[in-house]
Amino acid sequence: MTRQLPIVFALAIAVSAMPAAQAPDRSKPPASGAAPALKLPAIQKRQLSNGMPVWLVELHEVPVVQVNLLVQGGTADDPAGKFGIGSLMAAMLTEGAGSRSSLDIADAIDFLGADLSAAAAVNATSIRLHVPVARVADALPIMADVAQKPTFPPAELERLRQQRLTSLLQARDDPSTTAALAFSRVLYGKDHRFGTATMGTAETIKGFSVKDLQAFYDSVVRPDTSTLVVAGDITLDKALPLLEANFGKWKPASPAPKRPALTNPGQPVTRVVYLVDKPNAPQSQIRIGWIGVSRDTPDYFPLIVMNTILGGSFSSRLNLNLREKHGYTYGASSNFDMRLSAGPFTAGAGVQTDKTSESLTEFFNELNGILKPVPTDELARAKNYVALRFPSSFESTSDMSRRLEDMILFKLPDDYYSNYVQNIQKVTGADVQRIAQKYIAPDKLAVVVVGDKKVIEPGIRALNLGAIKDISVDDVFGQ
Amino acid sequence: MKRTLIVLTLLLAVPAAAQSPPPIQLDYSQFTLPNGLRVILHEDHSVPLVSVNMWYHVGSAREKTGRTGFAHLFEHLMFMGSGHVPPGEFDSWLEGAGGGNNGSTSNDRTNYWINVPSNSLELALFLESDRMGYLLDTMTPQTVDAQRDVVKNERRERVENQPYGIADVVMNEMIFPEGHPYHWPVIGYMPDLTAASYEDVVAFFKTYYAPSNASLVVAGDIDSAAARKLVEKWFSDVKPGPKAAPIANPGAALTSVQKKTITDRVQLPRLYLAWITPGLFAPGDAALDVVSSVLSSGKNSRLYKRLVYDMQIAQSVQAFQGSMALQSTFVIEATPRPGHTVEELQKVIDEEIAKLQQEPPSAREVQRALNQYEASFYDRMERVGGFGGKADQLNAYYTNTGNPDWFNEDLGRYRSLSPSDISAAAAEFLPANRRVELTVMPERGQK
Numbered sequence: 054m055t056r057q058l059p060i061v062f063a064l065a066i067a068v069s070a071m072p073a074a075q076a077p078d079r080s081k082p083p084a085s086g087a088a089p090a091l092k093l094p095a096i097q098k099r100q101l102s103n104g105m106p107v108w109l110v111e112l113h114e115v116p117v118v119q120v121n122l123l124v125q126g127g128t129a130d131d132p133a134g135k136f137g138i139g140s141l142m143a144a145m146l147t148e149g150a151g152s153r154s155s156l157d158i159a160d161a162i163d164f165l166g167a168d169l170s171a172a173a174a175v176n177a178t179s180i181r182l183h184v185p186v187a188r189v190a191d192a193l194p195i196m197a198d199v200a201q202k203p204t205f206p207p208a209e210l211e212r213l214r215q216q217r218l219t220s221l222l223q224a225r226d227d228p229s230t231t232a233a234l235a236f237s238r239v240l241y242g243k244d245h246r247f248g249t250a251t252m253g254t255a256e257t258i259k260g261f262s263v264k265d266l267q268a269f270y271d272s273v274v275r276p277d278t279s280t281l282v283v284a285g286d287i288t289l290d291k292a293l294p295l296l297e298a299n300f301g302k303w304k305p306a307s308p309a310p311k312r313p314a315l316t317n318p319g320q321p322v323t324r325v326v327y328l329v330d331k332p333n334a335p336q337s338q339i340r341i342g343w344i345g346v347s348r349d350t351p352d353y354f355p356l357i358v359m360n361t362i363l364g365g366s367f368s369s370r371l372n373l374n375l376r377e378k379h380g381y382t383y384g385a386s387s388n389f390d391m392r393l394s395a396g397p398f399t400a401g402a403g404v405q406t407d408k409t410s411e412s413l414t415e416f417f418n419e420l421n422g423i424l425k426p427v428p429t430d431e432l433a434r435a436k437n438y439v440a441l442r443f444p445s446s447f448e449s450t451s452d453m454s455r456r457l458e459d460m461i462l463f464k465l466p467d468d469y470y471s472n473y474v475q476n477i478q479k480v481t482g483a484d485v486q487r488i489a490q491k492y493i494a495p496d497k498l499a500v501v502v503v504g505d506k507k508v509i510e511p512g513i514r515a516l517n518l519g520a521i522k523d524i525s526v527d528d529v530f531g532q
Numbered sequence: 533m534k535r536t537l538i539v540l541t542l543l544l545a546v547p548a549a550a551q552s553p554p555p556i557q558l559d560y561s562q563f564t565l566p567n568g569l570r571v572i573l574h575e576d577h578s579v580p581l582v583s584v585n586m587w588y589h590v591g592s593a594r595e596k597t598g599r600t601g602f603a604h605l606f607e608h609l610m611f612m613g614s615g616h617v618p619p620g621e622f623d624s625w626l627e628g629a630g631g632g633n634n635g636s637t638s639n640d641r642t643n644y645w646i647n648v649p650s651n652s653l654e655l656a657l658f659l660e661s662d663r664m665g666y667l668l669d670t671m672t673p674q675t676v677d678a679q680r681d682v683v684k685n686e687r688r689e690r691v692e693n694q695p696y697g698i699a700d701v702v703m704n705e706m707i708f709p710e711g712h713p714y715h716w717p718v719i720g721y722m723p724d725l726t727a728a729s730y731e732d733v734v735a736f737f738k739t740y741y742a743p744s745n746a747s748l749v750v751a752g753d754i755d756s757a758a759a760r761k762l763v764e765k766w767f768s769d770v771k772p773g774p775k776a777a778p779i780a781n782p783g784a785a786l787t788s789v790q791k792k793t794i795t796d797r798v799q800l801p802r803l804y805l806a807w808i809t810p811g812l813f814a815p816g817d818a819a820l821d822v823v824s825s826v827l828s829s830g831k832n833s834r835l836y837k838r839l840v841y842d843m844q845i846a847q848s849v850q851a852f853q854g855s856m857a858l859q860s861t862f863v864i865e866a867t868p869r870p871g872h873t874v875e876e877l878q879k880v881i882d883e884e885i886a887k888l889q890q891e892p893p894s895a896r897e898v899q900r901a902l903n904q905y906e907a908s909f910y911d912r913m914e915r916v917g918g919f920g921g922k923a924d925q926l927n928a929y930y931t932n933t934g935n936p937d938w939f940n941e942d943l944g945r946y947r948s949l950s951p952s953d954i955s956a957a958a959a960e961f962l963p964a965n966r967r968v969e970l971t972v973m974p975e976r977g978q979k
Contacts, residue, residue, distance in 0.1 A: 076769040079616035079662060083654040085629050089580030089753070114578045115913045156841070159831035164900045166907025185907050212844060219800070219847045219869055226695035226798045333797065335692040336685070367632075368623045377620070380681025383689045403689050434628035441630020441649045445581045449914035 091444045093470055096457065097289050101301040105276045108457050109283040109292055112450055118186045118285030119450040120193065122200050122300075123458045124178040125280075126273035128251050129393065130312050135269075136246060137253015141213060141261055142269045143173035146180065148209035151198035155209050158195060167192045171199060173251070176393045177462050178273060183451065186286045190295055197299035200274065205266045217258050221250070225526050228331050229403065232338035232503040235529045239327050239499050240344055240397055243532065245318055247396065256532045272310045276303040280461050284453035315394040320344055321497050324519035329529060330506035337409040337504030338401070341416055343497065345398035348391035348463045354476045355484040356389055356492065361435040362485070363387050363423045364400055368434075370419045371400060379415060381408040389492075393463070398492065406505050410512030413500070417518075420495040427485050440477040443470075558913070560926060560936055561756055567772040568744025569664075571763050572926050572936050574751040576916050582752040583917030584646045584656040586664075587927045589747075590740035591640040592720070593713030593779060593858065601683065601720010602728055604637035606736055608679040610644065611635070615666025619675070622659055629655055636919065639714055640857040641931055645924065647917035650753035657750075657766040664746070665770035667737055673730040680725055687719045695798045699972050706790045706968045707806050707861055712782050714856065742773025747930050751923035752916040781858045784808060786966040793971045800847065803874035804970040805864045805881065809961045812855040812932055818945035819957035820853040820862055825901035826893050826954060827851040827864070827884065832900075834884045835864070843880070845872040857932065862962060874971050882964060889959040892951035905946045909939065 097109045128139040147169065148155040162169045167184035169192070180200050184192045224230045234250055241248035252258065281300060283292055320343050346356065357365070364371035364387025375385040382402040390396030400420065404412040447453050447470075460469065500518060502509065514521060560574040592603045611633070613619040626633055631648035646656040691697040701717045708715040748767070750759050786808055810816035827835045828851040839846035849866040866877045915921040929938035 077658075077765050079658070079666075082617075082621075082625050083658050085649075085652040085655055087651060088630075089650050091580075112578070114576070115910055117910045117914070156832055156837070160900070163830045163832070164896070164903055166903040183911070185910055212841070215844060215869065216840075216847065222799050222870065223695070223847070223867075228693055331797075335688045366627050368620070368627050373620070376682055377678065380678055381685065383682060383686040403685070403693065405685055405688060434624065437630055438627045439630075441652075442632065442647075443630075444579050444649065445647065445917075448579045448581065448916070451914075 088441055089444065091471070091474065093447065096467070099289065099293060101281075101297050103276050103301055103303055105279060105281065105300060105303065107281045107283065107293065107296055108461070109287075109289050110453050110457065111286075111288060112284055112453060113286050115450070116186045116286045117450055118184060118189050118283065118287050119454045120182045120184075120189070120196065121282040121454050121458060122180040122196070123280045123282055123461055124180070124274050125176070125278045125462060126312065127173045127176045127178050129175050129246050129315050130273055131246055131253075131269075133244070135257060135261070135265060136249045137251070137257045138261060138265050138269045139173040139178065139273070140252045141217065141258070142266050142273075143171045143178050144213055145205050145210065145266055146171040146199045146203045148213065149204040149206040150195075151202040151204075153195065153198065155206070158199065161195055162192065165192050169196055169199065175396070177458065179458065181454070189287065193295055193299045200279075200300075201303050203270065205263050207263055210261070210263060210266065214258055214261065217252050218255055221252065221255055221258070221530060224250070225530060228334055228336070228338040228503045231329060231331070231526065231529055232340050232401070232501055235327060235329050235503065235524055236340040236342070236399065236499065236501045237397065238529060239325075239501060239524070240321070240342075241318055246315060250530070254530065254532050271306060272312070275305045275309065276300070277305050277309050282454050282457045282461070284457065285450040317344060317395045321499050324496050324498055324500065326500040326502065326513060326518050326521045327524050328506055328510065328513070328521060329501070329503040329524050329526060331503050332505055332507070334503070334505045335406055336403045337406055337412075337502050337509055338403050339409070339412060339416065340399055340401040340501040341420070341498050342387075342397055342399040343494075343499055344395050345389040346391060346492065347393060347395045350391070352488050352491070353391075355480045355488040357439055358432070358435050358477065358480045359423065359485045359488050360387055360389055361439055362427055362431060363419065363489075366435070366438055370422065371402070371416070374415050374419055375402055375404065375412060379408070379411070381405060381412045381415070385416075406508055409502065409504060409509040410516055413502075413513065413516060413518065417495055420493055420498070423489045423493060424486070424495075427482055429482065432482050432485060436477050436480060440474040443473055558922070558937070558939065562936060563760065565743065565764065565767055567768070567770055568742065568775070569767055569770070570747040570930065571760070571767075572747065572749045572930060573754065573756045573759055574749065574922060574926060575754055575756055576751060576922065577753050580650045580753045581916060582648055582650045582653045582656065582750065582754055583921060583923040584648070584653070584660050585749040585751065585917070585923035585927050586644045586660055587747050587931050588642045588741055589745050589931055590642055590776065591638050592716065592718040593639045594740065595716070595720075598724055599728060599732060600716040600724040601687075601718070602724070602732060602736060603642060604718055604720065605679060605683050605725065605728055606733065607635045607637045607642050607644075608683055609671065609675060609733060610663050610667065612675045612679065613670045614663040615669035616662050617659060617670075619670065622663075625655060626659065631656065634919070637718055638856075639718060643919075643924065643927065645917055645919070645921075653750070653754060653759065654762055654766075657762055660748070661766040661770055664741065664743065664767070667741070668734060671730070671733055676728065676730050676733055680728060683719075684722065684725055687722065687725070691717075691719060696796055696802055696972055698794065698796060699802065699804060699970060702792065702794055703804050703806055703863070703968060703970050704861075706792060706970060707786070707808060708784050712784050713779065713858065738773060740776055742775070743767070743770050744772060745776045747927055749923040749927045749936075751921075751926065779858070784859065786968065789965060790968045792969075793973055795975045796972050798972065798974050800867055800870065801874050801974065802865060802867045802972045803877055804968070804972075805878070806968040806970070807862045807962050807966070809853060809860045809862045811859050812857055813942075813945070816957050816961055817853065817855055817860065819949055819953050820860075820961060821905070822898065822901045822946065822949055822954050823888065823958050823962070824851040824853050824862070825904065826888065826897050829901065829904070834888070835866070835881060838880055838884065839866065839877060845869055845876055845880075849877075878969070885958060885962055885964070888955055889962070890955070892955040895951060898949065898951050898954060902946050902949070906943065909943055
């Protein structure tokens with residue numbers, strides 16, 4: 054202590070020797086002015102001659118353009134026994150299309166300084182082109198072929214098959230990936246699509262054929278399930294003829310098949326702790342939760358506010374408790390993953406091995422705590438956090454295109470984003486409490502811990518959270 | 533006030549039929565406060581967002597033996613409150629205003645950004661200035677302890693519990709000799725994190741966190757004149773401090789092949805080859821970026837095409853020039869498919885490097901890489917805030933060159949390269965007999 058005194062003294066002298074600057078009033082934080090209004094540029098909607106919708110938003114700050122083909126259908130549409138086909142099919146789209154080989158496509162796109170990707174999400178498959186606007190006419194024909202004329206070359210299928218089998222093997226190395234997959238598996242089971250990894254299992258990957266790829270493509274990637282989304286430095290007059298030339302003649306080969314919506318499995322009825330052993334791991338990866346809600350829930354806005362308070366921001370309760378107060382983790386958070394059908398509600402963190410049971414205790418303290426009334430100032434802060442940062446989610450061409458994709462996929466009304474801030478601000482403390490009690494039942498949540506079992510099990514057992522079950526890594530990644 | 537117009541002319545070399553894109557303009561102004569703080573302002577009104585971006589010109593290279601990881605631990609302490617900001621309120625006030633923030637530490641610098649809706653610019657300036665002027669007023673040994681535990685968990689998450697996470701640490705120890713400022717990891721060693729003390733915090737703050745050792749960019753939906761007044765209001769009472777002495781550059785060189793094998797909890801082995809290469813923006817730095825593109829960017833790049841696409845003996849291969857202020861590292865990392873070995877990969881990698889050293893790449897290979905670098909300059913203009921946004925880039929150029937508007941010069945480094953420059957750089961800087969060869973092997977019993 055004494056060693057600090059001379060330091061303070063020296064500082065004081067330095068201060069008095071300084072010319073007196075006009076010091077601002079630091080006694081309280083400066084007040085913010087009125088929040089800036091969100092001025093969204095107009096969404097211009099048209100149709101190509103084949104009926105395919107085009108949505109375009111002009112953003113002229115930077116001479117780039119984002120063109121996305123949003124296909125409504127994704128990994129959730131994988132047939133039983135073929136989990137992973139949607140993801141593989143999307144990856145195969147850029148492996149040969151029209152007259153171009155895999156290498157031709159990559160060379161042409163790279164040479165244009167463009168980026169072209171095709172990827173399957175849960176409910177949608179997106180083919181996305183990002184390109185300097187001066188090159189868009191050169192890049193669009195490649196994108197159009199990738200969407201409409203994939204060739205699914207057998208040699209490329211074999212290459213991707215081996216690559217995916219190896220990725221799946223490597224995923225076992227990562228405790229965080231293992232925890233996420235184990236969590237999905239215990240909640241949804243192996244027969245529900247959400248209970249298996251996006252790319253499928255080693256068994257399904259080994260079985261996929263070109264015929265499977267073609268069948269999935271035919272049923273999902275079609276002009277009658279697709280929308281073109283454009284955001285960037287281009288006008289409708291410039292864009293429409295290009296899009297018409299490249300996509301206007303695309304016709305479906307067959308009538309659209311009926312694709313049944315996924316059902317939601319039942320919730321867990323008792324709390325079970327699932328342990329995945331990771332010998333000598335210095336941290337335990339924890340995931341706690343159960344089945345959440347679908348994106349069309351009428352409770353969307355109160356859920357977002359409630360989750361912001363619980364674990365959706367840096368100063369959320371979970372992060373302040375587990376990271377800032379106790380130092381058990383680098384970060385703790387929670388999330389409702391909303392899809393066309395109910396995705397999981399997950400609270401999670403990577404915590405140091407010797408604080409695993411203490412961390413679980415704090416997780417449940419917060420999960421129980423959120424069921425009680427939330428203080429007014431905390432509620433106001435969470436609402437402002439979500440509402441005031443909302444405009445920044447439209448900054449780049451990519452951001453804007455994603456917001457448009459969401460509108461299409463989840464059938465959000467045209468004024469949805471204009472009313473977003475208002476709908477957040479309407480949420481009351483009573484709403485938050487009602488929603489927390491409706492969607493979080495701490496004594497029924499599934500608990501997954503991936504960690505060093507011999508060290509962490511005694512402490513977890515002493516908590517008496519519920520039955521403890523072992524899951525092997527093979528169970529997590531297997532059929 | 534100096535007002536400069538930056539005109540970025542991006543002339544992508546493409547087939548003659550294609551149009552050249554228009555130039556990008558990036559206006560900025562700059563001034564220096566009497567206490568030595570350099571301030572750079574940039575207006576962009578596309579969304580009602582402001583970013584306050586501060587770089588302190590200190591990184592892990594300044595750390596002392598036995599206190600590695602300190603610059604980064606200190607970065608964490610910068611969010612724990614200051615003289616007029618009670619503990620916890622930094623994040624709470626910002627998030628309550630719809631803002632976000634983060635910071636990062638590298639070998640050479642520490643950067644911080646606050647993104648806020650434009651109505652809360654003054655709040656962001658208040659918070660940023662208060663921790664520059666009054667951090668020590670509320671700092672306690674308990675604060676240091678709390679973030680010490682968080683940082684140790686960050687290290688566990690990024691290094692010990694991350695597949696191959698320890699390889700980077702070992703590789704840097706092999707590349708740079710003991711005592712070299714890049715020898716130790718930015719995240720630090722666990723015993724050093726344990727040893728870091730409150731007294732260290734005080735000394736570090738006084739030595740490196742003076743306004744004259746920092747630069748501030750305020751960018752986004754601002755009026756430059758009004759923003760300047762606000763910056764002057766909030767930063768003028770921050771006391772000046774000593775200018776940090778320039779860091780000595782010991783100029784390490786590898787004189788032989790340094791070889792090592794370590795184990796990790798992984799399924800597959802991985803090979804790392806590494807060289808010491810010219811520092812950020814030094815002659816050779818840009819050419820080595822293009823060497824890395826020719827070797828591993830895209831399916832048609834040489835190493836990817838041979839190892840992953842044609843032979844299919846590798847799961848992945850990556851080459852990159854990791855640019856740092858004093859000296860850089862060029863690293864190639866490759867993971868064999870099950871049933872194949874790092875020796876098989878190394879043989880092919882060495883063949884391809886030798887080929888590139890002896891024969892210039894084709895004009896198309898080089899042009900393809902240059903077109904991608906040029907296009908990336910557009911993408912870098914799309915965001916104002918956060919890591920890599922316009923505010924961060926202006927500060928990076930200012931910090932590394934003294935000139936915030938170094939965009940054209942930076943791009944010019946790539947544009948001026950010819951195919952023979954690429955092979956010359958590979959020949960000069962990637963010798964087979966002076967490098968690090970590190971192999972990670974799976975621990976026994978992994979499945």
